[in-house]
Amino acid sequence: MKKIIYIFLLTTLTAGVANAQLESGSGAFNSYTSVTYSVGFATGDMGEYISQPSWRGMTLEFGKFVTPEISIGIEASWNTFFEEMDYATYTKDTYSLSGKQYRYNHQFPILASFNYTLQGDEILRPFGSLGIGTMYSQRNTDMGQWRLKEEAWHFALRPEIGILYELGEGSHLKVSGKYYTGFSAGDLDAQSYFALNVGIVIMK
Amino acid sequence: MKKTKSLILVCAMGLMLLGCYPQGPEYVEDLDLVYTNHNDDYDFASKGTYARPDYVIKITGQPDLDDNPETIPDIYATAILAQFDANMADLGWTKVEADAPVAPDIVMLPASLETTTITYWYDYWYGWWGGYYPGYPGGGYYPGYPSYPVVTSYSTGTLIFLITDGDPDVVGGNGSHLIHWSFAANGVLTGTTNVNRVTKAIDQGFKQSPYLKTN
Numbered sequence: 001m002k003k004i005i006y007i008f009l010l011t012t013l014t015a016g017v018a019n020a021q022l023e024s025g026s027g028a029f030n031s032y033t034s035v036t037y038s039v040g041f042a043t044g045d046m047g048e049y050i051s052q053p054s055w056r057g058m059t060l061e062f063g064k065f066v067t068p069e070i071s072i073g074i075e076a077s078w079n080t081f082f083e084e085m086d087y088a089t090y091t092k093d094t095y096s097l098s099g100k101q102y103r104y105n106h107q108f109p110i111l112a113s114f115n116y117t118l119q120g121d122e123i124l125r126p127f128g129s130l131g132i133g134t135m136y137s138q139r140n141t142d143m144g145q146w147r148l149k150e151e152a153w154h155f156a157l158r159p160e161i162g163i164l165y166e167l168g169e170g171s172h173l174k175v176s177g178k179y180y181t182g183f184s185a186g187d188l189d190a191q192s193y194f195a196l197n198v199g200i201v202i203m204k
Numbered sequence: 205m206k207k208t209k210s211l212i213l214v215c216a217m218g219l220m221l222l223g224c225y226p227q228g229p230e231y232v233e234d235l236d237l238v239y240t241n242h243n244d245d246y247d248f249a250s251k252g253t254y255a256r257p258d259y260v261i262k263i264t265g266q267p268d269l270d271d272n273p274e275t276i277p278d279i280y281a282t283a284i285l286a287q288f289d290a291n292m293a294d295l296g297w298t299k300v301e302a303d304a305p306v307a308p309d310i311v312m313l314p315a316s317l318e319t320t321t322i323t324y325w326y327d328y329w330y331g332w333w334g335g336y337y338p339g340y341p342g343g344g345y346y347p348g349y350p351s352y353p354v355v356t357s358y359s360t361g362t363l364i365f366l367i368t369d370g371d372p373d374v375v376g377g378n379g380s381h382l383i384h385w386s387f388a389a390n391g392v393l394t395g396t397t398n399v400n401r402v403t404k405a406i407d408q409g410f411k412q413s414p415y416l417k418t419n
Contacts, residue, residue, distance in 0.1 A: 056226070082226030089412050095241035096412040102228050142228060144237035144390050 029170070029203040032071065034061035036174060036199025040079040042105070045189040049139065050103050056080040059197055063113065071115045075131055075158075077180075079195060081105040102142040107193065109135040109156050109180050123166050127176075131158035135182035137191045152186025164201060172201040233401060237390040238408040242415060246369075246384040249419050251309035254292060255302040255370065260284060260363075264318040276316050280399065284314065287403040288365065291410040296418040308370035310384070316393050317362040361393040363402060365409070385416065 038057030042050050056079065063073020085101040111131035118126045135156035141148040162176025174197065181192040229235055260281040261273040275281065289299055300308050367385040374382070389405035392398075410416065 080226065089408075091412070094244050095239065097237060097239050098408050098412060099237040100229070100234050104226060144235050 029065055029068070031062070031064050032073070032201055032203045034059070034174060034199060034201040036061075036176075036197040038077065038079055039196045040081060040107070041194045041196075042081055042192075043194060044192045046081070046105060046191045046193055050081040050083040050105050052081065052083045054079045054081040054193075056082075057195065059195075059199070061113065063115065065203075068119065069117055071117065073113045073115065075109065075111045075113050075133075077107075077109045077111075077195070079107045079193065081107075081193075097143070099143050104138075104140040104142070105191075106138040106140075107135060107180065107182075107191065108137075109133065109158060109182070111135075111156060111158055113158075113160075117164070125164040125166075125172070127162055127164060129158075129160040129162075129176075131160065131178075132156070135180060135191070137182060137186075137188055139188060150187035152182070152188040152191075154182025154185045154188075154191060156180060156182040162197070167200075170203045172203065174199050174201045235390075236392060236401060236405060237388075238405050238412070239386075239388040239390070240409050240413050241386050242413065243382065243384040248310075248384075248416050252296070252418050253298045253300045253306075253308045253370070254310045254312055254367075255300055255304070255308035256285065256288070256312040256314065257302075258285065260314040260316055262318045263315050276393065280393070280402070281314075283399045284363065284402055284406065287406040288312065288314070291406065292416075295410070295416050307372075310367050311370050313366045313368070315364045315366075317364060361390075363387075363389045363393050363405070385413065387413075 036059045038054075038059050040054035040057050041047075042054070057077070059075060059077040061073055061075045063071045065071045081104070083103045085103060087098065087100050089096050089098040090101075091097075109131070111133035113129050113131045115127055115129040120126065133156055135154045137152050137154060139150045141150075158178050158180045160176050160178040162174060164172040164174055166172050176197045178195045178197060179192070180195065182190060184190045258281075259275040259278075261275050264274065292299065300306075302308065302311065365385075365387040366383045368383055387406075387409040389402065389409065392402045392405050
């Protein structure tokens with residue numbers, strides 16, 4: 001049921017954006033706005049903590065074209081990872097604790113992005129991007145009625161490659177892969193994950 | 205028209221975010237925790253006998269040393285203590301009376317916490333066991349102090365077992381008896397007590413304490 005709600009909301013969201021743009025008329029592209037749904041796959045330390053993919057994620061991007069190929073922008077993203085662990089015993093020093101753990105990992109990258117879009121045949125446009133900025137990580141480990149909360153603001157980098165498919169004048173379907181890396185900071189080691197994004201890009 | 209679409213967009217995004225927080229525990233059993241800790245220097249293997257009271261006291265706050273402590277209903281205490289005995293027997297221990305001619309090697313003190321949290325064990329254990337502990341008069345002594353780092357917060361309905369040495373002369377630097385093993389099952393005695401939950405927690409406590417085995 002939840003998946004149906006997500007699909008409905010995503011459809012409403014993307015259709016609304018596309019229609020709004022189609023009505024706005026055309027012209028040379030000076031700026032872009034992007035809304036994408038994001039599926040995350042944790043790697044490294046985060047992958048050891050939560051092995052399940054994140055089905056909860058979203059990315060918003062805004063930017064300006066400097067040339068027809070080059071644009072700079074800003075990205076705000078969010079992914080929540082969750083895993084319910086089996087009943088297990090955790091031992092440290094002389095004490096042992098048994099119970100079920102509920103693990104949550106929330107990632108919020110906020111990045112400046114530098115993008116290069118190949119012009120191609122104007123229907124399909126491959127692009128590459130590098131993001132640089134910060135990423136807020138919050139790791140919550142719930143056990144019984146207690147929560148261990150660890151958090152960090154990382155320095156973060158994010159390469160991305162993808163493709164734009166023109167849906168109509170100024171509106172594009174976007175499919176891309178991103179790899180976020182937040183370097184060791186605060187309570188946490190380096191946090192990294194791969195994100196598969198599908199959504200809409202509106203260019204004006 | 206544009207404003208309406210923007211509003212739809214914002215609402216859709218808001219609903220999407222609200223619906224995205226993952227689920228947590230669904231049943232009260234999912235919150236059950238079993239905690240054990242022990243004194244690594246205490247040689248359980250060289251011991252063989254233990255004593256325990258036939259009741260489980262309720263810790264409701266500071267003890268009134270003039271009154272007998274309140275206890276949990278016998279129907280639960282009997283099942284809890286029987287499960288403790290069964291696990292001890294499996295590990296090679298023999299149960300004796302506290303006032304037996306030869307003092308028991310160790311003494312187990314069971315309790316149920318009726319407070320929301322305990323911050324210091326010292327406060328709450330003061331005086332509770334004076335009437336039971338072999339070799340001591342009722343009230344007014346320090347029955348136990350952990351000989352290792354402890355968790356300092358438990359929820360209401362937590363079942364606790366503590367093991368101290370059976371020799372009344374073996375005390376720590378502050379004159380209190382050292383606790384060499386502690387067991388806490390969080391929340392298993394809350395609301396309508398499910399005996400199966402409690403006995404399962406006790407079994408788990410022993411399972412994660414293999415060092416209790418005697419020769």
